[in-house]
Amino acid sequence: MSAIRARVAARALGAGDRLPSIRRLAAAMGVSPSTVVEAYDRLAAEGLIRARRGSGFYVSPSIMPPLALTEAEPRRDRAVDPFWVSRQSLDADASVLKPGCGWLPPDWMPEDALRRAARALARTDASVLTNYGTTSGSPALRRLLLKRLAEDEIEASVNQLMLTGSGTQATDLICRLLLRPGDTVLVDDPCYFNFRALLRAHQAKIISVPTTPSGADVARFEQILASERPRLYITNSALHNPTGATTSLQTAHRLLTAAAAHDLTIIEDDIFGDFEPERSPRLAALDGLNRVIRIGSFSKTLSASVRCGYIAGRADWIEQLVDLQVATSFGGPSPVATDIIANVLAGGSYRKHMDELRRKLTRTRRDIARKLQALGIEPWLMPRGGFFLWCRFSDGLDATAVARAALEENVVLAPGNVFSVAQTATSFMRFNVAHMNEPRMWDVLRRVLAGRTT
Numbered sequence: 001m002s003a004i005r006a007r008v009a010a011r012a013l014g015a016g017d018r019l020p021s022i023r024r025l026a027a028a029m030g031v032s033p034s035t036v037v038e039a040y041d042r043l044a045a046e047g048l049i050r051a052r053r054g055s056g057f058y059v060s061p062s063i064m065p066p067l068a069l070t071e072a073e074p075r076r077d078r079a080v081d082p083f084w085v086s087r088q089s090l091d092a093d094a095s096v097l098k099p100g101c102g103w104l105p106p107d108w109m110p111e112d113a114l115r116r117a118a119r120a121l122a123r124t125d126a127s128v129l130t131n132y133g134t135t136s137g138s139p140a141l142r143r144l145l146l147k148r149l150a151e152d153e154i155e156a157s158v159n160q161l162m163l164t165g166s167g168t169q170a171t172d173l174i175c176r177l178l179l180r181p182g183d184t185v186l187v188d189d190p191c192y193f194n195f196r197a198l199l200r201a202h203q204a205k206i207i208s209v210p211t212t213p214s215g216a217d218v219a220r221f222e223q224i225l226a227s228e229r230p231r232l233y234i235t236n237s238a239l240h241n242p243t244g245a246t247t248s249l250q251t252a253h254r255l256l257t258a259a260a261a262h263d264l265t266i267i268e269d270d271i272f273g274d275f276e277p278e279r280s281p282r283l284a285a286l287d288g289l290n291r292v293i294r295i296g297s298f299s300k301t302l303s304a305s306v307r308c309g310y311i312a313g314r315a316d317w318i319e320q321l322v323d324l325q326v327a328t329s330f331g332g333p334s335p336v337a338t339d340i341i342a343n344v345l346a347g348g349s350y351r352k353h354m355d356e357l358r359r360k361l362t363r364t365r366r367d368i369a370r371k372l373q374a375l376g377i378e379p380w381l382m383p384r385g386g387f388f389l390w391c392r393f394s395d396g397l398d399a400t401a402v403a404r405a406a407l408e409e410n411v412v413l414a415p416g417n418v419f420s421v422a423q424t425a426t427s428f429m430r431f432n433v434a435h436m437n438e439p440r441m442w443d444v445l446r447r448v449l450a451g452r453t454t
Contacts, residue, residue: 001039003029008048008059019049019057080400080415082193082200088412097444099435100403100414102241103304104387108360108434110344110353114303117343121336128339132331135322137163137308138338144345145310149294152273153285159315160289162322165333167271167297167309168194171234173321173328174267174293174311175202179231186230188216190390190419190428192241192269195234208421211240213381215247218254225262232265237283239272242419242430243390244383249281256287263291270296274354275361275385289313298341301354306340308333361387361433368433371442375449377429389431397449399429405448411441 181203189208399415416425
């Protein structure tokens with residue numbers, strides 16, 4: 001019985017597969033045929049296998065064997081690449097600390113507002129709970145987003161805005177529309193590691209431009225556009241991930257001038273924009289949604305569970321992107337998700353939530369930066385907002401080695417080179433200040449640094 005269970009669990013036998021004959025298995029295991037008969041009968045009683053008259057025994061067609069613990073847990077020995085932090089953070093259980101993750105703790109999110117919205121949803125038209133989403137997404141949420149775009153001085157009509165299943169899906173749809181395998185895409189160095197992962201999936205050639213405290217290195221940006229002719233540039237102009245930098249007005253103008261001269265399309269990911277204390281200039285506003293496509297979502301500010309993203313851009317591109325979303329998802333995002341988000345945004349509680357969140361993060365960033373500096377870990381800059389600190393180990397420690405050592409003690413960190421196409425961030429680490437309140441995390445970090453990992 002143990003032998004058969006092990007073969008099913010290891011996928012050596014799948015649903016519907018025929019088991020070895022009684023005589024064959026008896027001979028292979030050195031037991032009597034009656035022992036095999038007894039084992040098969042007991043396994044059939046458990047529902048793992050089924051007997052077919054005159055044909056033998058088969059693995060139950062509906063069986064879903066439980067994963068072994070080693071399969072359920074994230075692999076810790078895999079390469080430290082753009083997928084490493086994501087998989088360690090997403091798959092780890094509650095006992096694992098995650099100062100390397102890219103989201104806020106649950107108790108920092110507007111749980112009461114989300115519960116009220118969910119209760120209101122339960123009383124609404126049943127079609128919201130049962131139907132597909134419309135192709136461009138909820139009209140109510142789109143109207144709210146158009147007002148929010150206007151606050152950023154982005155003039156957009158209803159046919160220039162669509163909703164998506166997430167911010168990541170928004171980027172994926174744009175890449176599907178505009179890229180072909182082998183096309184060149186420009187990203188910041190460092191940049192959000194999932195940009196790199198997504199572009200690899202699209203078989204793009206990825207090149208990078210160094211990031212400065214005021215945005216991309218403009219001189220290098222212009223050189224790359226002239227020599228490499230990239231098709232796309234993906235960036236965060238406000239509270240850049242991972243550095244926390246914000247693009248200055250002067251840099252924004254120069255980037256757009258170079259983009260126009262070289263027919264470059266820019267994806268401006270504004271997912272962290274609401275964390276700014278005062279709104280900075282947006283590329284999409286300066287460009288008028290001509291060659292800049294604005295994307296965003298509420299996974300960082302409201303809920304990563306109730307997911308919805310959006311795309312604002314040229315009307316002709318939005319029309320094609322809607323068709324792509326139908327082809328790949330059959331409709332827009334879940335009406336359940338969009339109804340909950342629209343309810344929270346329209347109720348006034350979102351602005352209060354963000355005001356409190358910004359104040360809380362200002363205090364936390366300052367406190368965490370001071371503690372990190374006491375350990376010889378220096379912030380590259382102090383961001384205007386958000387929850388990331390991009391830091392350098394002052395004595396040149398290898399951040400990847402530090403992250404591996406911390407993972408052995410159930411702490412997930414985000415080493416610099418997972419963000420760097422050019423692999424120039426060996427001694428850098430991105431810290432999520434909202435996940436650094438646990439004394440155990442600091443104890444682990446001190447122990448790892450005391451080991452002088454190089």
